[in-house]
Amino acid sequence: MEQWSEETIAAFRKTLLKWYDENKRDLPWRRDHDPYHVWVSEIMLQQTQVNTVIPYYERFMSMFPTINDLAAAKPEQLLKAWEGLGYYSRARNLQRAAQEIVNDRRGEWPTTDAGLQELTGIGPYTAGAIASIAFGEPVAAVDGNAFRVFGRLLMIDADITKPATRQLFAETIDRIIDPQRPGDFNQAIMDLGSSYMTAKNPDVEHSPVKMFDRSYETGHVLDYPVKTAKPRPVPVDYVALVIHTPAGYLMTKRPSTGLLANLWTFPLVKVSDLLKDDEQKTDLMDVDIVSRAEQAFETETEIPVSLALIGGRAVTHTFTHLKWQIRLVSAELSTVPDISLFAGEIVAESAFDQYPMPVVQQKLWRRWQAASKK
DNA sequence: AAGTCGTGGCT
DNA sequence: TAGCCAAGACT
Numbered sequence: 373m374e375q376w377s378e379e380t381i382a383a384f385r386k387t388l389l390k391w392y393d394e395n396k397r398d399l400p401w402r403r404d405h406d407p408y409h410v411w412v413s414e415i416m417l418q419q420t421q422v423n424t425v426i427p428y429y430e431r432f433m434s435m436f437p438t439i440n441d442l443a444a445a446k447p448e449q450l451l452k453a454w455e456g457l458g459y460y461s462r463a464r465n466l467q468r469a470a471q472e473i474v475n476d477r478r479g480e481w482p483t484t485d486a487g488l489q490e491l492t493g494i495g496p497y498t499a500g501a502i503a504s505i506a507f508g509e510p511v512a513a514v515d516g517n518a519f520r521v522f523g524r525l526l527m528i529d530a531d532i533t534k535p536a537t538r539q540l541f542a543e544t545i546d547r548i549i550d551p552q553r554p555g556d557f558n559q560a561i562m563d564l565g566s567s568y569m570t571a572k573n574p575d576v577e578h579s580p581v582k583m584f585d586r587s588y589e590t591g592h593v594l595d596y597p598v599k600t601a602k603p604r605p606v607p608v609d610y611v612a613l614v615i616h617t618p619a620g621y622l623m624t625k626r627p628s629t630g631l632l633a634n635l636w637t638f639p640l641v642k643v644s645d646l647l648k649d650d651e652q653k654t655d656l657m658d659v660d661i662v663s664r665a666e667q668a669f670e671t672e673t674e675i676p677v678s679l680a681l682i683g684g685r686a687v688t689h690t691f692t693h694l695k696w697q698i699r700l701v702s703a704e705l706s707t708v709p710d711i712s713l714f715a716g717e718i719v720a721e722s723a724f725d726q727y728p729m730p731v732v733q734q735k736l737w738r739r740w741q742a743a744s745k746k
Numbered sequence: 747a748a749g750t751c752g753t754g755g756c757t
Numbered sequence: 758t759a760g761c762c763a764a765g766a767c768t
Contacts, residue, residue: 417764424754424763458752461767495766515764535747562764571762572756603749604760631751690759691752731753 374526374586376548384584385550385557391580392560397422400429405555407481407506408439411469414498415462422566428457439479443470451634451728460633465493485511496538505555512545513558514538517565522548523597524569524587532597605695609643611665612687612736614702615677617709620720622675623727631691636727638736639716640698641665662701673714677703682743689732696732700740 376384396402399422401413412432416425432453436442442450445467454463469491473481482488484507488499500513512518519532522545530537550557568579576588587593615622615638624639626632646664658681666679682700689696711718719727724737 414764419751419763419765420753421755421763456753458754459765461751462765465766493766497765501764513764516762517764559764566763602761633751689752691750693750 373528376526380584381548384548384581387581387584388560388564389550389553389556392556392563395563396559397563400426400433402559405506407502409433410502410506411494411498412466414501415466415493416457418462418498419459420457424457428453439470440474442467443474447634448728452726455635455728456731460635462493464633468492469494481506483507483509485509496542500542501558504549504558508554510546510549510551510554512542512549513561514541514545515562517562517569518545518558519597520571521561521565521569524593525581525585527586527590527592527596529598531600533599533602603693605690605693607695607697609686610696610698611641611643611646611661612637612698612700613639613641613665613669613677613679614682614700614736614740615639615675615705616702617705617707617718619708619718620723621718622711622714622716623719624714624716631694632730632732634728635730635733636719637729637733639669641668658699661699665701673711675709675711675714677705679703682740684739684743687732687735687739689735698732698736700736700743702740702744 399413401409403409413425413429416428416432435449435453436445447464447467450463450467451460454460457463472491473479482490483503485499485503488494488502489496494502497513497515500511501515503509503511504513519541522528522541523532526544528541528544530540532538532541564579564581568575574593576582576585576593579585579588582588585593587596613622622639623636626635626637628634643661646661646668662679662681666677669675669677669679679701680703682702686697686699689698708718
C-alpha cells in the first residue's frame, strides 16, 4: 500500500475540505451537531442508504424530539417507527442506550470515542462518527465509505471483510484526518464515497481527489477495496396460515430475539418442521402440506380449522442470509375461536396499522388480498 | 472468526 | 434474474 508524506497529507486535507465546503449535501441531520441528532442518523444509516433514511429520520424526530422522549417511549411505538427500515435490533438498542444516558448518566453524553463505545448499539464506527462530528475528537469513522475511499487511494490490500483489517484502516486514517475539522473530514469521505467513489460506477475522472488516487493512476479502481464474497441466501420453505374470523385475522408476535424480533406476522410454519425425519421435502404434494399444517396447527393451538391451499407461486422474500419461499393456506371461520392457548391475537384489519409488521408480512397480505378477491 | 440480522436500489 | 451493494453491531 501507499504511504503518504506529511506534505501529501496536508494537501489532501485542504483539497478534500475545500470540495466538501462547496459541495456538501444538505441533509436533515446536518442542521446542527447535536449528539442526539448525529447518533440517531448514524444508527439509521447503518447498512442503509441516505434516501431511504431521510423520511424515517424526519418522522422519528417528530415522534421523539429529545433523548428523553426516546428513553420513555413504548417499545411497540418505537418498533412501529422503525417498521420497514430493517435490522430491528437497532431500534431496541437505540432505546437501551437512550435509557443508559438518561437514567444511568443523568442525561450526560460520553464525549469520547472510547466512552461512546460503552453504550449499547454503538460500535467502533458509530462512536468515531459521533465523537468527531458532535464532539470534535480527531478520530477516524471507519465505515464502508472509508474502506472504499482509502482502500482505493492507498491501494490497501488487506481484506476488509476480516475484523482485524478495521484496525489497519483506523490507524491509517487517524494519521490523515484533519485534527482541526475531524467531523467535516469524516463526512467529506462519506460524501466522496457516495458520489465519485461509489462501489459500482465510480467517476474518478471528475473526483476532486483523483490526484491522490493511486488505484486510478494504475488502472485498478475496481480492484479495491479487497473483500471476499458473502455466501448466497439459503432457501427455506414456509407455510403462512391465513385464519380469518369475524373479528379479524389470527396474528402472531415473533419471539423477542432473532430474525424480525417482536414483529407481527401471519402464523408461519417451517415446512421442514412438518416432515418426519426420514421424509424428503420433494416427496410431498401440496395437499400433504395442507393436511400436515392443519395437524401441526391444531396440536399447538387446539383451534379447529380446515385449511385450503392458495394456489399460484410462493411468496418469496430474501434476507441477507435466507430466502424464504412461503405458500399460503387459508381458513374462513364463521365464529371467533378460543385462542387462549395461542401465542397471538385476532387483529381486525382496521387495526393493522397499530402493529409493527415486517415487509414479508406486507407481501403475504398483498398476495392474500389478490387471491381472495378472485 | 464467522454467523446473524432487513430492506430497497441497481445492473 | 440473481447478485451485489448501502454511514455495522452483536454474539
